[in-house]
Amino acid sequence: MHETRPKELGDYRVLNLVGTGGMARVYRCRHKTTGQIVAIKVLDISADVNILPLFEREIRAMSQLRHPYIVPLQGYYLSPQLAYLVMPYFESTVADRLRMRLYSPREAAQALTHLAHALDYAHSLGYIHCDLKPSNLMLDSQERLYLSDFGLAKSIGKRSNDQVAFGTPPYMAPELADGAPADIRTDVYALGVLLCEMLSGHRPFEAERATDYFYLHRRALPPAPSQLNKVPPALDDVVLSALSKSPSERPQSAGELARLFQAAVAKLSEAEQRWNPPHCERPLIVLQPVQSSSGVLRELNVQSTQMRRPEPLSKRAAEETTVPERAKRGTQLLTALLLVALLALAALIVLLILR
Ligand SMILES: Nc1ncnc2c1ncn2[C@@H]1O[C@H](COP(=O)(O)OP(=O)(O)O)[C@@H](O)[C@H]1O
Ligand SMILES: [Mg+2]
Numbered sequence: 220m221h222e223t224r225p226k227e228l229g230d231y232r233v234l235n236l237v238g239t240g241g242m243a244r245v246y247r248c249r250h251k252t253t254g255q256i257v258a259i260k261v262l263d264i265s266a267d268v269n270i271l272p273l274f275e276r277e278i279r280a281m282s283q284l285r286h287p288y289i290v291p292l293q294g295y296y297l298s299p300q301l302a303y304l305v306m307p308y309f310e311s312t313v314a315d316r317l318r319m320r321l322y323s324p325r326e327a328a329q330a331l332t333h334l335a336h337a338l339d340y341a342h343s344l345g346y347i348h349c350d351l352k353p354s355n356l357m358l359d360s361q362e363r364l365y366l367s368d369f370g371l372a373k374s375i376g377k378r379s380n381d382q383v384a385f386g387t388p389p390y391m392a393p394e395l396a397d398g399a400p401a402d403i404r405t406d407v408y409a410l411g412v413l414l415c416e417m418l419s420g421h422r423p424f425e426a427e428r429a430t431d432y433f434y435l436h437r438r439a440l441p442p443a444p445s446q447l448n449k450v451p452p453a454l455d456d457v458v459l460s461a462l463s464k465s466p467s468e469r470p471q472s473a474g475e476l477a478r479l480f481q482a483a484v485a486k487l488s489e490a491e492q493r494w495n496p497p498h499c500e501r502p503l504i505v506l507q508p509v510q511s512s513s514g515v516l517r518e519l520n521v522q523s524t525q526m527r528r529p530e531p532l533s534k535r536a537a538e539e540t541t542v543p544e545r546a547k548r549g550t551q552l553l554t555a556l557l558l559v560a561l562l563a564l565a566a567l568i569v570l571l572i573l574r
Pocket of ligand 1: 238240243244258260309310311355357367
């Protein structure tokens with residue numbers, strides 16, 4: 220998307236671009252009369268006409284969800300040429316905060332409790348968020364957390380009519396890759412990924428392609444936060460329970476996960492509760508396959524590429540992954556052959572010298 224920044228939007232003067240997401244740009248704006256600063260999310264209609272219904276869904280969800288920890292809708296405009304929604308402006312997000320400093324167990328428990336309040340409420344009204352990730356969690360000046368971006372929200376129990384599965388691959392529960400409908404436990408899985416990232420600075424799985432993420436979510440046992448950074452091992456079980464492959468083995472609501480996590484944090488020493496681990500490189504971990512799988516796991520856990528955009532789950536994408544995989548394996552074979560040849564040459568030279 221190249222930037223063509225509008226000068227004004229309705230009663231607002233556009234000040235600057237804040238960020239660009241999968242289907243929209245977000246601008247910081249000032250009301251011409253009141254001077255109020257807001258964030259306006261402008262849909263990139265030219266990119267794909269099919270996103271207008273998604274945007275309408277986001278507007279509907281935002282106007283129905285009224286909760287102290289959910290970003291409220293302040294206004295909107297919808298036409299075939301231009302569509303935007305107005306919301307309060309936030310200085311930062313959990314993604315910004317994570318770049319600066321990781322969460323101590325106590326801070327993570329507090330943030331999760333806030334988030335669980337908002338999610339339990341949305342779930343009680345039949346909304347599954349389906350896109351929980353750091354850039355969708357706004358922070359105010361006191362670092363209180365607000366849930367935003369219901370653009371991909373689904374209704375509980377309804378199989379989506381979308382031809383493509385949307386979401387952000389590092390946070391997508393395994394059942395979504397199987398085409399199962401999202402439910403409360405789908406959001407609980409994403410909370411597990413989020414919690415792991417807030418505590419350790421790393422998500423359980425890193426891969427280059429969306430299809431690789433789907434494979435890892437379904438087939439690989441997630442590493443514990445304490446394997447990824449200096450996180451108290453006593454917190455591992457709760458985080459891993461949220462990351463269970465089977466939805467029935469996860470905590471059954473966001474609130475239940477928050478209570479379990481809070482209880483685990485309360486058992487830590489005061490110093491452990493308050494300690495923020497420093498950022499660290501992602502350690503190389505050989506992922507283990509889940510028991511029911513073949514026992515063979517392609518090694519996909521060594522990359523650290525970020526995948527932020529919603530990606531279509533298409534057959535073509537699945538096919539695309541096989542070609543570079545084959546190319547990689549070919550290069551590895553060639554390197555091994557070269558090494559053997561070099562060793563043989565070295566042995567020959569030693570033999571000649573000895574004679
Ligand atoms: N209300 C807001 N106040 C300030 N920044 C926001 C607000 N809403 C979204 N943003 C920022 O705009 C960026 C783009 O948002 P979005 O289109 O939702 O994409 P994504 O969540 O996929 O990054 C986000 O990364 C976020 O940092
Ligand atoms: Mg967003």
